[in-house]
Amino acid sequence: MTRARLLRGAVGAAGFLIAGELFIRFGLSEGLIFPAPSVVLYEAARLVADGDFLDGVVTTLANWAVGLLIAVAVAVPVGVLLGALPPVERAIRPLLEFLRPIPSVAIIPLAILLIPVDEMMKVSVIVYASVWPILINTLYGMQDVDPLAKESLRSFGFGSLSVLGRVSLPSAAPFVMTGIRIATGIALILAVSAELLAGGASGIGIYVIQASSGNRTDLILAATFWAGIFGVLANLGMLTAERRLFHWHRMRTGASES
Template structure:
């Protein structure tokens, strides 16, 4: 089943690349300078031997990981606290709903002015962007906890902390994992966006800026391709972890749906 799905996906990607190659080489005017997929793929392979790009990719992924881990450390306890204390959640939610729709990219210029340390500034904007999916999904998970399970544990004399640890957190964990997976993609977008706007010593975004200065559209697209590959790999790894750790949740969800 998984093999057939992977084959169909590979066939779709190959078809898309072939169509793009034909359209760019034969369907577009000569005035439009855009590299065909074959040139982009060749450039992506060449970047594996480019020390400057590899150092930049390592810097981007380091900022991404630091920002995502910090967002998890902030958002999960905050979401659990708000979900466990409804009066506090009602008091805080208007502020959160005001801040959440603000585009994360829009705060990068402000962060550049307020945070003089380059790496700290980039990690900070990643944290701001990644906090929201984790926080909201944690809240949803806390709201989805079966009240009967909590009441049953209380009837046996367990306190609030025990109910939280034994019922609420395990029940909310799949929602939290989904929030982390969504936040991972958002964090990578902000990691590259911050480099594009703020520059710096190294990074995928910095490499794209340098390639654009030399009109190397093939290298711009190749570096962008690698950013996408990193995002796909992170999503697949987190998705595999979800399926392995929370198989019981998928079974339960399937039973409820049927």
């Protein structure tokens, strides 16, 4: 069950924190300048009341949301189009396979040079990174559609658009949702990475840079902790939506809830 998984995860995280606390507090890490987990958690709690950090969170999450929404708006229609037109997909596939493995972080310096507007540059990098899992999963979903179901609908006189809307899209929807869930985490990583590499006025990455300039390792880890929390919450939210919307798909494929 999902609750059991959450409980196991919480126990594992607590065990890791306790082990780290003991490792640092009892001098096993002599010579290592590193704050204890209790110090990091204390500073993370204090950040909730830090106006500068909260402004940075709003900026980062806004870029993350805008970039992810644009990626969905671009990747889903393109994936559906390529899945519905196999000759076009075969012609474009070499280009996709060339661009897809390029590390998204590696294009940030290029984006800085090409896009002078700071927020636009960061959103563009997020879009580039997020497009690929959504596009590829949408394409796979379209290719996984039962051909017999499509032929059955055509035999009753339905046209291509009707087959697409009644069979292909509903069948591919769970794959699309999985791609969006994967892209959600990638988009957050790129949102923070772009701030770390490109700088700016506000953001979680900017707060980390400022903390590092003052050698505040505790604040660096506290801000990183919150970035991780946002990623976990986003993933859990997408998983919950995926289970509720596409429970029928999990039953059909025999996927386990545990």
